[in-house]
Amino acid sequence: MKREMVTKRPKQAIARKSTGCRRNAQTSRSILDAAAALLQEKGYANFTIEEVARRAGASKSTIYRWWSSKMHLLLDIYGGDVEKMIEIPDFGSIEAEIIFLNRAIWKIWRETPSGQAFKSMIAELQGDPAAFEHWRSRFLPERRRKLLFTLQRAADRGELRPDIQLETVVDILFGYSWYRLLTGQIDDDVEVISSMVHEIVQGISLKSAFPAEPV
Amino acid sequence: MKREMVTKRPKQAIARKSTGCRRNAQTSRSILDAAAALLQEKGYANFTIEEVARRAGASKSTIYRWWSSKMHLLLDIYGGDVEKMIEIPDFGSIEAEIIFLNRAIWKIWRETPSGQAFKSMIAELQGDPAAFEHWRSRFLPERRRKLLFTLQRAADRGELRPDIQLETVVDILFGYSWYRLLTGQIDDDVEVISSMVHEIVQGISLKSAFPAEPV
Amino acid sequence: MKREMVTKRPKQAIARKSTGCRRNAQTSRSILDAAAALLQEKGYANFTIEEVARRAGASKSTIYRWWSSKMHLLLDIYGGDVEKMIEIPDFGSIEAEIIFLNRAIWKIWRETPSGQAFKSMIAELQGDPAAFEHWRSRFLPERRRKLLFTLQRAADRGELRPDIQLETVVDILFGYSWYRLLTGQIDDDVEVISSMVHEIVQGISLKSAFPAEPV
Amino acid sequence: MKREMVTKRPKQAIARKSTGCRRNAQTSRSILDAAAALLQEKGYANFTIEEVARRAGASKSTIYRWWSSKMHLLLDIYGGDVEKMIEIPDFGSIEAEIIFLNRAIWKIWRETPSGQAFKSMIAELQGDPAAFEHWRSRFLPERRRKLLFTLQRAADRGELRPDIQLETVVDILFGYSWYRLLTGQIDDDVEVISSMVHEIVQGISLKSAFPAEPV
DNA sequence: ATATAAACGAGACGGTACGTCGGGTCTTTTT
DNA sequence: AAAAAGACCCGACGTACCGTCTCGTTTATAT
Known part of the structure; x- marks a missing residue:
């Protein structure tokens, strides 16, 4: 729930006035799940953003938008x-x-x-x-x-x-x-x-x- | 002196029957020195074999010939x-x-x-x-x-x-x-x-x- | 104009269903130009993908993405x-x-x-x-x-x-x-x-x- | 017999003033044989001096001593x-x-x-x-x-x-x-x-x- | 018989290019 | 606006040969 605390734009989840899509919760879940699974299965050496994106069916940009570095992803995992x-x-x-x-x-x-x-x-x-x-x-x-x-x-x-x-x-x-x-x-x-x-x-x-x- | 202990072909220093050039001590010293200095200065994130080679004035092949992985280099450092x-x-x-x-x-x-x-x-x-x-x-x-x-x-x-x-x-x-x-x-x-x-x-x-x- | 005919993924230029950036025409032009110039100046012996990339200001990946071999580059030249x-x-x-x-x-x-x-x-x-x-x-x-x-x-x-x-x-x-x-x-x-x-x-x-x- | 004509130091076979070993005919034969076989089997792409040396059981130096380039080897083949x-x-x-x-x-x-x-x-x-x-x-x-x-x-x-x-x-x-x-x-x-x-x-x-x- | 000199093998070495991979950034399109 | 797709530059990866070099052994004269 407070997971997003470490991500780049946390406020948007709380209050939002503007138009446009909101952050897709499903997407961020599947990214974190994919990341966790990947880390578990292949270890840190094979933990690449590219592979996380592939598994999550997400684009790299989306990952980078919300987690500015590997560290931030790890923190959320x-x-x-x-x-x-x-x-x-x-x-x-x-x-x-x-x-x-x-x-x-x-x-x-x-x-x-x-x-x-x-x-x-x-x-x-x-x-x-x-x-x-x-x-x-x-x-x-x-x-x-x-x-x-x-x-x-x-x-x-x-x-x-x-x-x-x-x-x-x-x-x-x-x-x-x-x-x-x-x-x-x-x-x-x-x-x-x-x-x-x-x-x-x-x-x-x-x-x-x-x-x-x-x- | 016994630094080479962890490298790939340690025996040759001890007993040698075959002909062929011996390992150049100066080269391996300058590689280890360059590696140590680089690690100190730039940290592990910038510790690349390529950069070590550049600094040591050695070729990548020579590094890989004697240290098969980063780990081996670190051990010697x-x-x-x-x-x-x-x-x-x-x-x-x-x-x-x-x-x-x-x-x-x-x-x-x-x-x-x-x-x-x-x-x-x-x-x-x-x-x-x-x-x-x-x-x-x-x-x-x-x-x-x-x-x-x-x-x-x-x-x-x-x-x-x-x-x-x-x-x-x-x-x-x-x-x-x-x-x-x-x-x-x-x-x-x-x-x-x-x-x-x-x-x-x-x-x-x-x-x-x-x-x-x-x- | 139809030079790309021999490259790896020609259809995309014709019909496109997916999202995503299109191929950058300027880039492929400068690669082909650089390749042609290099071949002319230095001959085939010095015709290396690395040098083509250097001259074109392009990355090797981009070259390999579109021309899977030297042969394909030559065909386009x-x-x-x-x-x-x-x-x-x-x-x-x-x-x-x-x-x-x-x-x-x-x-x-x-x-x-x-x-x-x-x-x-x-x-x-x-x-x-x-x-x-x-x-x-x-x-x-x-x-x-x-x-x-x-x-x-x-x-x-x-x-x-x-x-x-x-x-x-x-x-x-x-x-x-x-x-x-x-x-x-x-x-x-x-x-x-x-x-x-x-x-x-x-x-x-x-x-x-x-x-x-x-x- | 006259194969060596194109090699680097042809005169030695004719007149010799100095001491020292003469060129080993067996060696040069096995080099040429290996080279020919390699060319036949693997084609020009895999025709490397290194591989010729390996097959012939000769050292690269010996090859380079007598054939200063690939071209010279090919000519003899x-x-x-x-x-x-x-x-x-x-x-x-x-x-x-x-x-x-x-x-x-x-x-x-x-x-x-x-x-x-x-x-x-x-x-x-x-x-x-x-x-x-x-x-x-x-x-x-x-x-x-x-x-x-x-x-x-x-x-x-x-x-x-x-x-x-x-x-x-x-x-x-x-x-x-x-x-x-x-x-x-x-x-x-x-x-x-x-x-x-x-x-x-x-x-x-x-x-x-x-x-x-x-x- | 004994220097002496070349031939030779082994292989270390500095290079350069290879083809691949991942990192981030950016653009275009769809939703 | 968010997201997906993916093009792009960058730079490191580890490998393969290149051609040069040193080292030590072997072998055939020339003294």
Whole structure:
């Protein structure tokens, strides 16, 4: 619904006074569907605007009219809103909450074109400084927010060490997920995720089990 | 020196029975130099074989003769051996050791073409399944080894919880570094690295300060 | 004007059902002009599609879109229609008619790019069996027709021996012209042509002056 | 035997002052054989020095050492000497003699690589003015000589009209043979050759049968 | 017998053109 | 006005030969 947010002329969908055809919803759907399918089937190397147009039965011009670059198409395929719909319940345990979030995201990555789209976006960005900057300052922070909020909630519950840099923790958790995605390891392995979260939450050091040596 | 390791016909440098010209070292140097410079200056989007050839004053044929794909060129630009030269001293503290390693790698990424090359490799892999598989099974494990060894050493010192999955810890630490590299944040900020390592080693949970509930 | 006759998609100029841009006449003109000029100036050895594109300010794709091979370009440069416009008057004398035709063709060969194009076509054909076959069965007969018609007319006038194989005579006359063209001797030398035609028409044998040996 | 006549350093075979290996006859044989076979099998389009070297098991350098261009190779494949061996008997009839010569040449063209080589030479020449000039002034006249001699002999016998331009007759006869060769029609069809020769010798005009109208 | 010099193979190398493909932009026509 | 069709320029792709070159081995004189 809000998909068109990133496209070039978003307002027209909202208010329109002028004459002429309105944007054809069916067309933009079939373009996005074709793009998603293509990405899934043939991978990023064969993801060409030309092929998307061919499959969608649309013209290249139409694609370029609404998505000014590959990046914009990928963003729409990514459909981050799905991800946004994840609601993290208050389990009263940060470990449980992170595990829940991680499994939810990986599930989406696995089962929708999001994963492929996300990987492709990262690839695409390495060759486009302008897009990169926009992405880093607009797109990324929005994705981090939910996790940040959850961590803050746990901190408010008194569950976390008070000197923890929450942003750093987000870096760590995001880094882990990206790494697994980029190296093709995002199976639904509860053990793996639990162990990772446990390591991070509890720390890896043995000393932490005997803290402050009171004696 | 051993850069040619990843190129197409490595044996000839070692044993040679046949006649015929040997590979021109100067040429391959100027190709790699041109490639590195180009990557640095113009980024991955403008990294074309054609341009590399132009800059190196070499012919495309020569490049293709020795590097069968962009990936192979990137691997040689990466020059992973530099990274291999890092020796992690035994500080008797895993925190110190990880901090040391992280700073050393980031320094290389910042100050040589390695960083750009590495990012570009990740991008390239997203569109080349064959290269991807080779990379995941050959290239990656070798990079992880040093960290794994250091963690094992710490475990042997009794510094780590005995149930820790070392591979998972490597995932976490690699993930963090990749994330920072891919989002353009690998300044030499000791605070950032220290805080990250501290979080991971000590854990983020407050509860960890009252552990082991001694019955 | 009808030059495009031999190109790949000729019908579109005639009837059009679909939408979309029409072929740009200016572009195709400048390609043909550039091709003709290049052939004239640098000869067939330097006649490359790349150079034609460069000179015409056109892209290679555009050339390949409309002329699928060098041969097709040459055919259009040849512009055989010019040759077709030659009208052989009925002089009442086969000798005069052949002389007329020969001079007219040689004149075109000398003064337009046709000559070079024709020689180049013959060269090109020696390495392309498919083109060769097409050329032999489609292109050649059409060229021979006019001469054949003229000979038939003379035969009908009773000017020729009734047992003459007209096709053979065409072979002889075409052969002569090709030979002169390929060996670079097509000056406007009326003597040469007249003598050749005289030899052929009257025969070279002296005995023919005492023919018919009655009984 | 005298094949090497056209190669680059012919004198060495005659006089030798220096030390060093002599030219390896076996090598040059296998090169010429490979070249001839290649020309026969794949045609002129696939006739590349590289492929000749591959087949002959020779190095490109060796080929270039002795044959400075494709043209020189073709000339040696042509092996005009074979053609030179044709001895035209004195039949006392120019018609019979021309028929004899034509059949002999066509036979050679059909049954040896000469035909292909000759066609290829003509093609090659259209893109090489220097070679062309050399060929026209050295190679061609030698080929024409035998026919010229035969015609002269007939003239001396009083068989020909005294005002005939013999060179023109050679042009006509050569033109015919070239035309048939270049259009792929050199079967051993006695009828065709006889009819052609008859047309030329007797002339095509009926009038010639009632010459000089002496009343 | 031993230099010595050429012939030779292998193959690296810088070039140039090939024919194809995708990227974007633009024009024309239809809806 | 939106969309489809598609012509067009641009530039990179990866391949194939070109002709030149170096390198090291082999072979036949000439000393």
